[in-house]
Amino acid sequence: MSLNDMMAGLEPSRQGGLFDGIRKVVPYTPGEQPKGLDRIIKLNTNECPYSPSPRVMEVLAGIDGDLLRRYPSPDNEPLLSALSEYYGLDKKMIFTGVGSDDVLSMCFLTFFNSGRPVLFPDITYSFYDVWADVYRLPYKTLILDDDFRIDPTDYSVSNGGIVIANPNAPTGVSLDLDKIEYIVSHSRDSVVIVDEAYIDFGGESALPLLERHENLIVVRTMSKSRALAGLRVGYAFGNERLIKYLCDVKFSVNSYTLSHPAIRGAVAALEDDEYFKSVIGRIQSTRKAAEEALSSMGFVFNESKANFIFVKHERMDGATLYEALRERGIFVRHFNKERISDYLRITIGTDEEMDSLFSALKEILP
Numbered sequence: 001m002s003l004n005d006m007m008a009g010l011e012p013s014r015q016g017g018l019f020d021g022i023r024k025v026v027p028y029t030p031g032e033q034p035k036g037l038d039r040i041i042k043l044n045t046n047e048c049p050y051s052p053s054p055r056v057m058e059v060l061a062g063i064d065g066d067l068l069r070r071y072p073s074p075d076n077e078p079l080l081s082a083l084s085e086y087y088g089l090d091k092k093m094i095f096t097g098v099g100s101d102d103v104l105s106m107c108f109l110t111f112f113n114s115g116r117p118v119l120f121p122d123i124t125y126s127f128y129d130v131w132a133d134v135y136r137l138p139y140k141t142l143i144l145d146d147d148f149r150i151d152p153t154d155y156s157v158s159n160g161g162i163v164i165a166n167p168n169a170p171t172g173v174s175l176d177l178d179k180i181e182y183i184v185s186h187s188r189d190s191v192v193i194v195d196e197a198y199i200d201f202g203g204e205s206a207l208p209l210l211e212r213h214e215n216l217i218v219v220r221t222m223s224k225s226r227a228l229a230g231l232r233v234g235y236a237f238g239n240e241r242l243i244k245y246l247c248d249v250k251f252s253v254n255s256y257t258l259s260h261p262a263i264r265g266a267v268a269a270l271e272d273d274e275y276f277k278s279v280i281g282r283i284q285s286t287r288k289a290a291e292e293a294l295s296s297m298g299f300v301f302n303e304s305k306a307n308f309i310f311v312k313h314e315r316m317d318g319a320t321l322y323e324a325l326r327e328r329g330i331f332v333r334h335f336n337k338e339r340i341s342d343y344l345r346i347t348i349g350t351d352e353e354m355d356s357l358f359s360a361l362k363e364i365l366p
């Protein structure tokens, strides 16, 4: 029975009423998490191809029931202290959450409350417009140029906040620090969020700008560069006052966000910096080799500073390539969206995974 048929059976005064008063949104579509992970090669959600640090695994294996019986620290301690030490920033300048999606969502709810439009690029992380919609915030997208670059002067208009992913997703293009500073310093009356989900793989972090700009928030995640997408840990840096407002909103929604295992695992990941750096190095060198291989096969792309490459083929459209790879058990990301439907976003996997990708592409390409 359809929803309308069900409604028809209700008394007239109730018709429509129940469903009228409900918040309806078009949700974000996450990359597919296919079942039977053994056979497939998954290059579609920018996960790390390597395991987390062995120290993380030790700490998780050692968690006992007595710890789980208790609520975790509402401040997500000892993670807050570990982040403060690692980044050399006061604890009052740090906010933690359940992955950076949670952190960003809280930022939208807290900082973009002016009624003026929030600005972000037309091609960027596709969660930004979803949060704007779910919180009923007005927003405006600004067009990237043909090379997917931002013109910072576009953002010097009245706005209720700005969000920039740097390096950008899904393009991998990074924005120079002086351009970020230009944007931040031309919107002093609104909060500028720089989403640095991929910054560990390349590009310049906006963290040094925090000293000079009270309207800046920098958001990070452990999901990509620290191989902890499954643990769900993200954080943000900003001046004390902004972080205080963010915490107030968080404590009005959910006091206990990170679980004990997430807090402990994240601390262990920060402690093993040697492992972290070696993983980054491996991914960067695989990325370099992949750029050479893909360009020799006729793919075009901008230089990527992230753990993925956003490619287009001269002779084959994105949807066809995506399907052909999928049939061979290789998952990449295709966005059925204006301006980018000819592209594929390919996560950097292990060298072996990339070799399988290249063999498949050689079979598929005309």
Ligand SMILES: *Cc1c(COP(=O)(O)O)cnc(C)c1O
Binding pocket: 046, 098, 099, 100, 101, 102, 125, 165, 169, 195, 197, 220, 221, 222, 223, 229, 233, 234
């Ligand atoms: C992956 C990603 C995130 C979210 O990651 P979490 O797993 O929620 O930490 C945020 N922003 C961008 C641009 C991303 O690509």
